[in-house]
Structure formats: structure tokens, C-alpha cells
Amino acid sequence: MGGRILCVAEKPSIARAVAQHLGGQVQARNVPGIQWVKNYEFNYTFPPWGACTVIFTSVAGHLHTIDFDTRYRSWNSCQPGQLFDAPVVTSIDDDKKAIARNIETQARGARTLFIWTDCDREGEHIGTEIRDVALKSNPRLEVCRARFSNIERAHVVNAARNPVPLDERQANAVAARIELDLRIGAAFTRMQTLQLRPMVEQMLESKVISYGSCQFPTLGFVVDRYFRVKNFVPEQFWHIRVMHRKDDIDVTFNWKRGHLFDRMAVTIIFERCIMARTAKVVKMQKKPTSKWKPLPLTTVELQKMGSRFLRMDSQRVMKIAEELYTKGWISYPRTETDQFDRGMDLRKLVEKQCPDGQWGPYAQGLMNGGFNQPRQGRNNDKAHPPIHPVNHVAASHLRDDEERRVYEFIVRRFLACCSEDARGEATDVEIQYGTEIFRTHGLLVLQRNYLDVYPYDKWVSSQQLPNFTLGETFEPTEAKMLDGKTTAPGFLTEPELIALMDANGIGTDATMAEHIAKIKERAYVMTRPRGRATGGGTGLQEFIPTTLGVALIEGYDNVGFETSLGKPFLRKEMELLMKAICAGTTTRNDVVHQSLEQYREVFVRTTRQINVLKEVIIPKIHSPSGPARLNASHLTNLEQLEGYTSLLLHDTLHDSSALDPAARVGRAGRSSERADPVALCAIRGAGFGGPSVANPARHVLDRRTRADAGTEHLRRGLRHFSACVSSARSPPQFGTEETREGFRVTFWCGDGAGHDVRSSGD
Amino acid sequence: MDSTNLAQEITTHLLSRGLHPSPTWLTTTFLPTIRPTTPLPALKQTALFRLLASDITQTLQRTPSSVFPPDIHNATIRERRLAGPIAVQVLDIEDIGRSRWSQVEALEAAERGETTKGREIIRAVRAEDGGEGADADADVAGSGGPHKLVLQDAQGVNVFGIELTAVEGVGVGMNIGAKIVLRDVLVARGVVLLEPGSVKVEGGKIEGVHKAWREGRKERLKSAAGITERG
Numbered sequence: 001m002g003g004r005i006l007c008v009a010e011k012p013s014i015a016r017a018v019a020q021h022l023g024g025q026v027q028a029r030n031v032p033g034i035q036w037v038k039n040y041e042f043n044y045t046f047p048p049w050g051a052c053t054v055i056f057t058s059v060a061g062h063l064h065t066i067d068f069d070t071r072y073r074s075w076n077s078c079q080p081g082q083l084f085d086a087p088v089v090t091s092i093d094d095d096k097k098a099i100a101r102n103i104e105t106q107a108r109g110a111r112t113l114f115i116w117t118d119c120d121r122e123g124e125h126i127g128t129e130i131r132d133v134a135l136k137s138n139p140r141l142e143v144c145r146a147r148f149s150n151i152e153r154a155h156v157v158n159a160a161r162n163p164v165p166l167d168e169r170q171a172n173a174v175a176a177r178i179e180l181d182l183r184i185g186a187a188f189t190r191m192q193t194l195q196l197r198p199m200v201e202q203m204l205e206s207k208v209i210s211y212g213s214c215q216f217p218t219l220g221f222v223v224d225r226y227f228r229v230k231n232f233v234p235e236q237f238w239h240i241r242v243m244h245r246k247d248d249i250d251v252t253f254n255w256k257r258g259h260l261f262d263r264m265a266v267t268i269i270f271e272r273c274i275m276a277r278t279a280k281v282v283k284m285q286k287k288p289t290s291k292w293k294p295l296p297l298t299t300v301e302l303q304k305m306g307s308r309f310l311r312m313d314s315q316r317v318m319k320i321a322e323e324l325y326t327k328g329w330i331s332y333p334r335t336e337t338d339q340f341d342r343g344m345d346l347r348k349l350v351e352k353q354c355p356d357g358q359w360g361p362y363a364q365g366l367m368n369g370g371f372n373q374p375r376q377g378r379n380n381d382k383a384h385p386p387i388h389p390v391n392h393v394a395a396s397h398l399r400d401d402e403e404r405r406v407y408e409f410i411v412r413r414f415l416a417c418c419s420e421d422a423r424g425e426a427t428d429v430e431i432q433y434g435t436e437i438f439r440t441h442g443l444l445v446l447q448r449n450y451l452d453v454y455p456y457d458k459w460v461s462s463q464q465l466p467n468f469t470l471g472e473t474f475e476p477t478e479a480k481m482l483d484g485k486t487t488a489p490g491f492l493t494e495p496e497l498i499a500l501m502d503a504n505g506i507g508t509d510a511t512m513a514e515h516i517a518k519i520k521e522r523a524y525v526m527t528r529p530r531g532r533a534t535g536g537g538t539g540l541q542e543f544i545p546t547t548l549g550v551a552l553i554e555g556y557d558n559v560g561f562e563t564s565l566g567k568p569f570l571r572k573e574m575e576l577l578m579k580a581i582c583a584g585t586t587t588r589n590d591v592v593h594q595s596l597e598q599y600r601e602v603f604v605r606t607t608r609q610i611n612v613l614k615e616v617i618i619p620k621i622h623s624p625s626g627p628a629r630l631n632a633s634h635l636t637n638l639e640q641l642e643g644y645t646s647l648l649l650h651d652t653l654h655d656s657s658a659l660d661p662a663a664r665v666g667r668a669g670r671s672s673e674r675a676d677p678v679a680l681c682a683i684r685g686a687g688f689g690g691p692s693v694a695n696p697a698r699h700v701l702d703r704r705t706r707a708d709a710g711t712e713h714l715r716r717g718l719r720h721f722s723a724c725v726s727s728a729r730s731p732p733q734f735g736t737e738e739t740r741e742g743f744r745v746t747f748w749c750g751d752g753a754g755h756d757v758r759s760s761g762d
Numbered sequence: 763m764d765s766t767n768l769a770q771e772i773t774t775h776l777l778s779r780g781l782h783p784s785p786t787w788l789t790t791t792f793l794p795t796i797r798p799t800t801p802l803p804a805l806k807q808t809a810l811f812r813l814l815a816s817d818i819t820q821t822l823q824r825t826p827s828s829v830f831p832p833d834i835h836n837a838t839i840r841e842r843r844l845a846g847p848i849a850v851q852v853l854d855i856e857d858i859g860r861s862r863w864s865q866v867e868a869l870e871a872a873e874r875g876e877t878t879k880g881r882e883i884i885r886a887v888r889a890e891d892g893g894e895g896a897d898a899d900a901d902v903a904g905s906g907g908p909h910k911l912v913l914q915d916a917q918g919v920n921v922f923g924i925e926l927t928a929v930e931g932v933g934v935g936m937n938i939g940a941k942i943v944l945r946d947v948l949v950a951r952g953v954v955l956l957e958p959g960s961v962k963v964e965g966g967k968i969e970g971v972h973k974a975w976r977e978g979r980k981e982r983l984k985s986a987a988g989i990t991e992r993g
Contacts, residue, residue, distance in 0.1 A: 228867070233987045235861045262858040262910055265924045268950050271840070435926055486861050 003111035005049065006141075007056040008103060008130045010117040012037055013326040014151065015058035018116060021156045023054065031057065033098030039106065047161050055106050059117075063100055063129040065093050066182055080190035081607065083183055084600050092133075100133050107134035107141060114163060115145035119383050120334055120510060121582070124167050125174035131166065149383070150331035152390035172588040173581040179592055180574065184599045185212055188565070191603070192552075195610050199617055209552070210522055213571045213599075214507045214515045216556070219524050220566035221500045222543045223553040225492040232488035238266035240273065242431070242438045243478040247466035253431055253438035253476075259484065270481045273434035281472045282437070283430035289443070290421040291459045293450040295338045295377040296386030297413045299509035300502050302333065304495035305413075307540060309456050310405045313527075314494055314513035320406045321387070329393050330410050334510045335384035338377025340417075344385065347371055350418055352392045353411055362453045366418055374417035388414045412454050419450035422459055429468050433476065440465065491542040493530060505572035524549035555613035559606050570598060768805070769793065775806040779964060780847035780943030781813055782828050787821040814941050814966025818851050822916035829915045834952060841950040848944045851968065853920065854912035854975065857934050862987035865934075869980050909933065913942065913954060923954040931963030932956065938975040939968025 009015040016038065019026045023042025031037045040056040072078050072086040092100050107113060113134045117123035124145075131143050144163035148155055188211035196209055239259035244251050260266050295301070299318070306317030321333035340346060350371065353363040377386075389411045398404045427442035442465040451459060492500075497516060501507055507515050519525050527541040545553070553566035577591040606613065769788050776783050783792075792809055800808075813821055822828070828848055833839075857865065908925040909932055915921070925932055931940075940963060947960040 233863045235863060235987055237861070257859065257908070260858045260908070261861055262856075262924075264922070264953070265858055265908070265910055268924065268953055268955075269926070272950065275840070486863070 002050050002052055004109055005044075005046065005052045005054050005112045005114050006103075006106050006110040006134065007054060007114045007116055007146075008134075009056070009058040010123055010126055011060060011326070012058045014116065014118075015040060015056050017151045017326070017328060018156050018160075019054075019056040021151070021153045022160055023056075026056070031098065031102045033101065037099055037102065039102070044160070046163075048163065049112060052111075055110070056116075057102060057106060059099050059103070059126065059130060060096070062126055063092055063096050063133060064090050066090050066178060068182075068186070075190055075194070080187045080194070081600075081603060083187040083190070084596055084603070086183075088179065088182065103130060103133050104137040107138040110134075110138060110141060112142040112144065114160075115143070115166065116148070117145070118332065118334070119147055119149060120332075121170045121174050121508075121578075122510065124170035125178075127166050128168070128171040149335075149385055150325065150390045151328045152331075155390070167582075169582050169584055173578040173591075176581060176588045176591045176595075177574075177578055180595050180599075181213065183596060185210075187599075187603055188606075191607060192613075196614065196617060199614065209548075210518075211565070212515070212518065213565075213574065214501075214511065215518050215522070215524075216553070216565045217504070217506045217568040217571050218497070218501060218515045219519045219545065219549050220553050220564075220568070221497055222492050222519070222525050223545045223550050223566065225489070225496075225543075226545050226550065229488050229491055234485045234487065235261060236263075236483055236485055237261050238263050238481060238483045240266065240270050240436065240438075241480050241482055242273075242279065242433060242476045243480075244279075244474060244476045246468075246474070249464065249466045250477075251429075251440055251465060253429075253433075253440045256430075256437040256439055263483075266481060269434070269436060270479070273436055273479055276434040278473045278475050279431040279433035279438070281429060281468045281470055282432045283428060283439075284468050284470045285428045287426055288423065289426040290423050291451070291457065292421050293375065293416050293419055294413060294454065294457070296340055296374050296417050297388070297410065298336055298338050298377075298379065298386060299334050300336075300498055300512070301338075302387055302410070303509075303513060304498050305409065305456065306406070307494040307498075310402075310409060312402060312406075313516070313541060314498060315517045316402070317406060318513050320403055321410075323399075324403065324407055324410070327393075329389060329391055329407060331386075331388050331390055332384045333387050335387060336379045336381040336509055337384055337386050338379050340374050340376075340385060340388075346374070346418055349388060349390065350415065353389065353415065355392055356394070356411075358395075358408075359412060359415060359453055363415055366415065370420065371418055372420045386417075409456070412456075416450040416454035416457075419453065420447070422449045422451045423447040424459070424461070427465050429465065433479070490530060491544055493540050493542050494527075495540075497543060504568035505575040506568050508575075519549070524552065551617040555616040556606070558612045558616055559609050560602070565602060570602070573598070768802075771802060772806055772809045776810060776813060779810065780945065780962070781810075781849050781941070781964070782823040782825065783809070783813060784821060784823040787813075787816070791821070811966075814964060815939075815968070817939070817968055817971075818849060818916050818941065819914065819918045822849055824916050829917045830919050830921055834919060834921055834949065837951045839949075839951070841948060844944065844947050844949060846943070846945045846947060848915060848947070849964075850913040850915050850921075850942050850944065851966075852911055852936065852938060852940045852942060853914050853971070854938070855932070855934055855936060856910045856986075857907055858910045859906045859908055862983040866980060866983050866987065869983070907933065911956070921949075921952070921954055923956050926955045927957045929956050929958050929961050929963065931965070932961075936963070937965070937967030938972040939966060940964070941966050 007015075007018070009018060016028070019040035019042065022044050023040065026040040026042040028038040028040055031039055037058060037060065040054075042054050042056075043051060044054050045051045066088050067073065068083065069087045069089055072083065078086065113131060115127040115130055117126045117130070127145055134141055134143075143166060145166050146159040147162070147164050148159035189208060192211060193209045237259040238261075239257075240255045242253040242255075244253065302321060303314035303317055306312050306314060310317065312320070318333065321330065324330045325333050347367065350363050350366050354360050354367065356363065387410055389407070393407065395404050395408075398407060422445065424443055424445040424447075427444075428439065429441075430437055430439040441462070443460075443462045444464070445459060445461045448459075451457060494516065498512055501512050501515070502509075506512070520527065523546055525543045525545050527543055530540040530542040553564075556565045557567075574591075574595050577586065577595060580586040581588060581591055769785070772788065772792075773783060788809075792812060796805060796808065827845065830848065831844070907928060911923040911925070911932070913921050913923045943962045943964055944954065945960055945962070948955040948957070
């Protein structure tokens with residue numbers, strides 16, 4: 001047979017890696033018009049086709065883009081509502097044209113198109129795009145795809161030998177999602193931007209108030225928690241604690257009821273305990289216990305653990321994991337599967353880790369008989385195994401510390417999965433004292449097992465308990481009635497947000513990190529390290545919505561809770577429909593139609609009640625005491641100051657009639673040459689790039705701004721700022737000071753915290 | 763059967779449930795409304811049902827043993843037992859095992875039609891004939907307690923009761939005006955200690971009081987938690 005096989009991967013790095021596995025030292029040829037895509041040529045014998053010439057190339061993500069027909073593209077061309085049915089056209093982006101041409105050229109004369117895109121829904125869809133382009137120049141082409149989940153050599157060779165058909169259903173699900181995202185996103189974005197932007201202009205960083213069907217529920221979770229924290233009311237509670245000294249050990253027994261919120265009740269119960277004088281042991285149990293080793297690693301879990309233990313946000317973790325995958329160190333990092341296939345040779349993977357300086361000896365221990373089959377989770381996406389290391393790499397060969405931390409986590413997690421659970425002995429003692437039960441618990445860790453390689457879990461022995469026997473009575477050494485107060489929950493952290501999105505079907509494991517990044521980018525939320533107020537700090541980021549973010553969610557909630565865009569319900573239904581397409585129980589057209597109707601209903605209701613939305617936003621942003629209801633007593637914490645300062649800067653921007661409008665719309669960082677520096681300063685400063693870590697109370701606006709122009713604008717803004725709070729009990733003070741870099745503006749508020757707005761000239 | 767005998771039969775039946783109807787209620791309120799052809803067992807049931815739906819300060823006989831003693835509020839008495847049976851009606855109930863604020867949050871989520879299952883937010887489906895939001899209260903009713911109640915006897919004396927051990931039928935989902943019969947019950951420092959052995963929830967409700975209590979519940983929880991509504 002023989003002939004020419006055209007292989008196409010999703011990105012150039014995969015093309016190169018796979019080509020090298022299959023062809024050894026392969027020759028790279030340039031692709032005309034696009035430098036960073038190469039064609040690799042070599043010979044390879046595929047069992048189905050015999051010895052063939054192979055051209056291995058790649059695309060760079062999606063080839064096609066869909067947009068509305070030109071008549072509808074301009075913002076004023078139609079009513080936003082028309083976008084629900086406006087015709088859409090598929091085209092190839094200008095920057096992808098050279099790639100598409102290359103595929104057309106290479107497809108001519110090929111007998112088979114062998115697609116090597118990533119094995120997930122998105123990859124399946126990209127595969128169909130590649131197919132459509134290739135078939136244009138060669139309609140007789142045979143099309144198949146490779147099924148692989150890492151680019152370890154043996155795995156790749158196996159995939160090359162066993163081509164499978166493209167999964168049309170998954171591709172259709174993606175196509176449906178793309179169309180829905182475009183129509184719904186564009187309709188709502190245009191509508192809310194046109195309606196609301198004039199009101200919030202001075203608050204806004206970009207000219208668009210974007211809407212996304214995942215973005216908004218994500219924002220909704222943040223706003224929801226924000227209000228739970230803000231509205232929280234601490235309450236006093238009371239409880240009883242019993243202490244007893246036996247065999248020279250002080251044992252504390254805790255009340256089985258925990259605590260009660262009624263003093264009278266606790267007092268009466270307490271008195272009855274005291275009156276009873278003696279307590280009786282009603283339960284004495286020693287039993288073996290174990291701490292289960294973790295489940296095999298999924299994407300969501302990796303992202304959560306990343307923010308918790310690796311000090312990176314989910315997007316960063318995913319980016320690094322993606323690179324580790326591309327370099328062949330780990331398996332495909334986008335997976336929902338938390339069970340290893342029984343047929344997988346896990347020992348071999350463990351063995352590869354034996355040379356490591358840190359966990360090598362542990363891996364060796366597993367090889368010498370410590371190996372244990374991993375636990376089976378409940379999820380299997382049938383596409384990828386759990387995330388695991390496919391090859392060992394020495395820490396010194398990894399690019400930086402972040403890469404090392406992620407790799408180390410993945411390896412340790414995998415080794416932990418292949419270990420034994422930690423074992424211990426638990427002791428539970430319960431006593432009855434009066435009418436009440438009090439209990440104590442002891443733990444003795446006997447075998448640490450997986451904990452030795454997995455420092456992210458904690459399980460330590462407690463104090464040893466003296467021996468109690470069932471039925472034994474004693475007079476407790478001490479019984480106390482104590483009180484305490486409930487404390488507010490914390491602001492939402494990233495692991496919590498991911499867990500909420502996951503539980504509520506917002507986004508997929510592959511896209512959650514993007515949605516989170518997006519609401520930050522849109523300045524709907526800000527993040528700061530948790531525990532900043534108390535000085536502690538775990539490195540965990542917490543999310544606080546901005547005034548605009550709060551206003552949008554509140555506005556939509558007021559229009560109608562049932563289908564509020566800030567709630568997860570609508571999007572969750574859509575996600576379920578995507579799954580139904582993949583399962584073959586419904587079709588792309590039905591899904592698009594059904595979802596559009598649902599969102600159209602909300603759209604119509606929203607436009608009809610647009611004043612409800614405006615009413616929420618106006619007082620928040622326009623009133624002299626907005627945002628976040630400014631007054632001195634509210635000005636004691638930082639996030640409000642952040643809102644304040646951004647208001648200040650945006651007012652500065654707004655006041656300036658000399659601004660080039662282009663500067664305001666220009667994307668920060670792209671058009672800095674043409675844009676007015678002050679405008680840019682304000683545009684970029686919207687989130688102040690986050691508080692600086694060293695001194696979170698200090699904001700440094702480090703932008704390329706002409707000192708003279710900037711000073712004047714900021715002075716004006718600060719006067720406004722001062723006027724805003726003239727009614728406040730302790731109006732903020734401010735001063736400017738010329739420095740070598742430019743100037744520095746500092747203002748102080750009631751809480752004594754100093755805040756800097758520094759501009760450095762260039 | 764003549765009306766005296768009938769009254770006797772019904773009284774006996776009600777007494778067996780711990781409820782001592784006042785002769786006035788029986789002869790001037792209840793008996794005139796019944797049809798003479800109704801069989802006796804049905805009459806007994808009807809009488810019980812009407813009594814449970816009534817305000818006991820108007821309908822029950824006050825005898826020394828069927829109401830709280832005059833010094834019931836004396837907090838210097840550490841503990842005593844009341845033989846009873848004393849019939850009381852529930853005027854208020856509070857879950858003291860959860861903070862008031864968390865109860866307010868749960869009520870508000872229910873108002874929005876949401877409940878949470880773990881981390882998942884679930885849209886509660888309203889029952890077709892939802893009535894007065896009975897479904898929304900269902901989740902809150904499932905709360906753990908213990909509960910603190912205000913109990914009123916036939917002479918209109920109000921006493922606190924604390925659920926020392928969980929009692930079937932006692933919960934924030936119960937009706938206000940529901941009747942409880944106390945037998946051989948422990949009173950400590952002027953507070954009735956409710957335990958399954960000494961407490962029997964007979965049920966019933968006082969419609970108007972129940973409705974008012976439900977409607978005002980969130981506000982009461984809020985003010986108890988120390989929240990003052992901002993403008």
C-alpha cells in the first residue's frame with residue numbers, strides 16, 4: 001500500500017514531539033507564511049497502511065471562527081435581540097490562513113488524514129475543522145484520528161498503530177456551544193453595554209461590559225459569598241466543657257451538642273450536670289482506623305490543590321501542567337477521570353521515579369513490595385486517565401520553581417495513590433454527666449504509609465488517653481460553662497470557587513480557570529491574599545467583587561431570581577445538553593434551539609425591565625456616596641478603599657476633556673504609543689494590578705505616565721475624592737510629593753492606613 | 763342518647779387524651795353544631811379535632827392539676843415534678859442549636875427557591891398547591907434542635923420549655939397552637955424540661971396565631987440576632 005499520510009496535531013510542540021517519537025531525527029521544513037509551524041517529514045510503517053511517507057504538521061487551536069454576517073457586526077447595526085437569530089458565517093481568521101493553506105497543500109496527494117489533536121471535546125471539534133479544510137483540496141482523503149493522552153513514546157507509538165474514527169458527536173457539542181456562546185454572549189454584552197455603559201463610564205476600564213454564560217454565574221458565586229460575609233451577624237453561644245484528670249493525664253470532654261444559642265437553656269442544663277456529681281462512662285471503643293490515600297488526580301483537584309498548596313492560581317497551574325505535558329513529563333492534564341484503568345502498568349511508572357533524589361527511595365520502596373492498586377473514584381470521562389507522571393525529570397531540568405512544584409505535586413500524588421492508606425488506632429470515650437453526653441477522641445498513628453510521600457495531608461497522633469472502662473463512674477475534676485461567638489465565613493477562595501463551579505456545572509474542567517481569569521480581567525472581582533487583615537496569611541487568594549460586579553449580579557437578580565443570569569441554573573442545563581449531544585440522545589440543532597429560547601426569554605424580560613437593572617447600578621456608582629456606600633465608617637477596610645481609589649482615578653479620566661477617546665478603548669499595553677498616558681494610567685489602574693504583596697495597604701500605580709500631566713489629573717481627582725467624603729467623620733488627608741521617578745500621592749483615611757498612588761515618569 | 767350523656771361520653775374521651783373540656787365549650791359551643799344522627803365515635807373525633815384547633819384558654823377547664831401551679835415561675839426551686847396531666851399550647855418555638863442568622867439565611871434561600879445540597883445549589887420545585895409555603899419550611903423543619911418553646915396553659919400562663927431530649931413532633935415546622943400534654947413532667951428553675959416520656963404532642967393549631975407567627979418568623983430571628991434593617 002504505502003502512500004502519503006498527513007498527520008495534524010493541535011499545536012506545534014505536540015507535532016514535533018510525536019514526529020520525533022515516530023520518525024527519530026526528523027527533518028523540519030518551514031511552512032510558508034508562518035514561521036512557528038513546521039512540517040516534519042519522515043517514513044513510518046503503520047500496520048493498516050504499510051510503509052508510508054509522513055508529513056506531520058499542526059494547527060494552533062481552532063482554525064475556524066464564527067461571527068455574525070457583516071450586516072450585523074457593527075454595534076449599532078441592529079437591536080441586540082436580533083443576534084439570537086442573525087445569520088452567522090464561518091470563516092478562517094487572517095492569522096490562521098497560512099496554516100489552513102498548508103493543510104490544503106499537504107492534503108493534495110495524501111491518501112489519509114491522521115488527526116492528532118488532543119483527545120477531548122475541543123480537540124474533536126478542531127479535528128473536524130482540519131478535516132473540512134483538507135477535504136476541500138482532496139475529497140477522496142481517508143480521515144481518522146489518534147487516541148492518546150500523553151506523549152510518552154510507547155503510548156504514542158501505540159496510538160499511531162491504532163487509528164480510530166473522529167467522534168462527530170463531541171465535535172457537534174462543541175459547535176453548539178460555540179454558536180450559543182457567540183449569540184448569547186454578543187446579545188447580552190451589547191445590550192448591557194449600550195444600556196449601562198453611559199452610567200458607569202467613569203468606572204470602567206474597557207468600553208465593554210461583557211457577558212458570558214459561565215462568567216456571570218462564576219461572578220454570582222463571588223458576590224453571593226461577599227454578601228454572606230458582609231451581612232454576617234456574630235452571635236453569642238454557650239457550651240459546657242468537662243475536664244478530668246486520670247493517671248496524671250488531663251482529659252477534656254466536649255459536649256455532644258456542641259454549643260447552644262440560649263444562655264438560659266445552657267445554664268439549666270449545666271446546673272443539672274453539676275447536681276449529678278458523677279459521670280459515667282457509657283462508651284469506650286478502640287478500633288483500627290485509617291486515613292485514606294488520595295484519589296487519582298483530576299484537573300479540578302489539581303487546580304484546587306494548586307491554589308491551596310502550590311501558591312498559584314488555577315490558570316497558572318494549568319498553564320504549567322500543559323507545558324509539562326507538552327514536554328512529555330506528565331499525562332494530559334485535562335481529565336475528569338479519577339480511576340486508573342486496571343490494565344495500566346502503574347509499577348512501570350513508579351519505577352521511573354526511582355532515580356529521584358527526593359522521592360526516589362520511596363518509589364523504590366513501592367517497587368520492593370509496597371505497591372498498592374490506587375483507589376477507584378467515581379468519574380471516568382472515557383478519554384483520559386488521571387493525571388500522572390509519564391517520565392522522570394530531574395528538578396534541575398525543569399524551567400523554574402513553579403514548574404518544579406507542580407511536577408513534584410503530581411508525582412507525589414501519584415506515588416501516594418500507589419501506596420497504602422495510613423493506619424492508626426482511634427479511641428472514643430463518651431460519658432454521661434447529668435442528662436448530657438460528653439466525649440473525647442484519641443488517635444494513635446501506627447503506620448504513616450502514603451503520608452511519607454504526600455506532605456499535603458496532615459494526620460498526627462493526639463494526646464494519649466488514660467484507660468477508661470465501660471460503666472466506670474467518676475467525679476469530673478472540673479466542669480465549666482463557657483461562651484463564644486460565631487464568626488463570619490471568609491471571602492470565597494479559589495479552591496472553593498472551583499468546587500462551586502464544579503458542583504454546579506459551570507464550565508468544564510478545561511475552562512473553569514479561564515472563566516475565573518476572565519472575571520478578574522473584566523474587573524468584576526479582585527483578589528487578595530487571605531488572612532491579610534490579621535497578618536497571618538496562607539498564600540491563598542480570596543475573591544472580592546467590585547462595585548460593578550456586585551451591581552450586575554444584584555441587577556439581574558432583581559429582574560428575576562428564577563432565571564437570573566447570576567445563578568447557575570440556566571448554564572447548568574446547557575452543560576447537560578452538551579453531554580446529551582455527546583451521548584447521542586439529542587442533536588446539535590435541538591440544543592441550540594432550546595437553549596436560545598431559554599436565554600431569549602431572559603433577554604426579553606431584562607430589556608423590558610432594564611430600569612430595574614439601572615436602578616441598582618445608579619445609586620451604587622453615581623451617588624456621591626457610592627461605590628460601596630462610602631462614608632467614613634465604611635472606609636475602614638481596604639477593599640472599599642480600592643473601590644474608592646479606582647473611582648478617583650476614573651473620575652480623573654472622566655474629567656479630562658483632552659483625552660483621546662481611542663486611548664480609553666485601546667487595550668492597555670497594546671497601543672501605548674498612541675494613547676494618552678493619563679488615560680492609559682487610569683485604564684490600567686482599574687484594579688491597581690492588585691495590592692502589592694509586601695505592603696498590601698499600599699497601592700502603587702506603576703505606569704508609564706508623564707509626571708506633569710499625571711500630577712495635575714491626580715490632584716484634581718484627589719480634590720474630588722476629598723469632596724466625596726467631606727461629610728465623613730475623619731475625612732481622608734492627602735499630600736503629593738515629587739520624587740525622582742515622578743511623584744507620589746499619599747492619602748490617609750480614618751483607619752490610619754496610608755495609601756500611595758505613585759506615578760513614575762519614563 | 764340525651765345531651766347530658768353525650769356530653770359525658772365526649773368528656774371522658776377527651777380526658778383520656780389529657781384534655782379537660784370546659785362544660786361551657788361543650789354545651790354552648792360544640793354540641794349545638796352537631797347533627798344528632800352522627801354516630802358517637804365520629805362525634806368523639808370531631809370534638810377532639812375542634813378542641814385541638816381551639817385556643818385552650820377559652821375551651822379547657824381549669825383545675826389545679828390541669829394548669830401550672832401559681833408559683834410556676836419561681837426560679838429558686840431547683841427542680842420539681844408536676845403530675846398533670848397539663849394541657850398546653852405552643853405559642854413559640856425556636857431552634858437553639860443553630861445560630862439565628864444561619865436560620866435567616868436558610869429562610870431567605872428558601873424564599874428564592876434555592877436549597878443547597880452540599881455545595882450544589884438546587885432550585886427547589888414549588889409544590890403545585892404549595893399553600894402557605896409549607897414546602898419552603900420543610901427543610902428548616904428538619905433542623906436538629908434542641909428547641910426552646912413557649913407553652914401556654916388553660917389559664918393563659920406562659921412558661922418556657924426546653925427540649926432536653928428530642929421529642930417526636932417538636933420542631934420549627936410544627937404548628938403554632940399545637941397542643942401538648944405534660945404528665946409527670948420535670949420543671950427546673952421555672953422551665954419545663956421536655957423529654958419523650960413526659961410529653962405527648964397531640965397536634966392541632968390555632969390558625970390565626972400560626973399564620974402570624976410564620977409571617978413574623980424571619981423578622982423575629984433577625985431582631986434576636988441583633989440585626990437592624992438598614993434603610
